[in-house]
Amino acid sequence: MAMESDPRSEKVRQWALMKAQSDTMTTRMNKLRDDIMADIVLHGDKDETGSSSLRLSVPVVVGNKTYEELKREARISTTLNEERALALAKAKGIENDVVAHVPTIDMDALYAAHADGRVSEEEIDSLFDTKVSYAFKPKAT
Incomplete structure (x- = not known):
C-alpha cells in the first residue's frame, strides 16, 4: 500500500536534494578554482601590484559571457600591529600621548556592586x- 504524499516532507526532500547538489557543486567549483589559480601562478604574467594574469588560448563562452583572460588579483590590506605599536610608544616615551584609554565595564565589579546592594537586580537586568x-x-540521521 502506497503512503500518502505529505507536502511538507516533499519540500524537505527537495530542499535536502538541492542542498546535497549545492554542496557537491561548491566543492567541485572550489577545486577547479584552486587548480586554475595554480595554473595562473605557473604560467601567468605578474604585474607591479603582485597580480597575475593569463590569456586563454581559446575563449570560453557561457551564456552571455565570454571569458578570455584569467586573473589572480593581489589584494592588500593594512592593519596596525597593536603589540609593535605599543612597544614603539613605550620605547619613544610617547605612550601617554598615543594610547587611548577607553572606559569599559568591569563585570566582576558591577556584580560586586549588586552584591553590596548598591545596584538592584532590576537595574542589572536593564543593562542587558x-x-x-x-x-x-x-535533523538528519
Missing part, C-alpha cells in the same frame, strides 16, 4: 539587551 535569531536546522 536580548536578541533572538532563528536558524533552519533540519
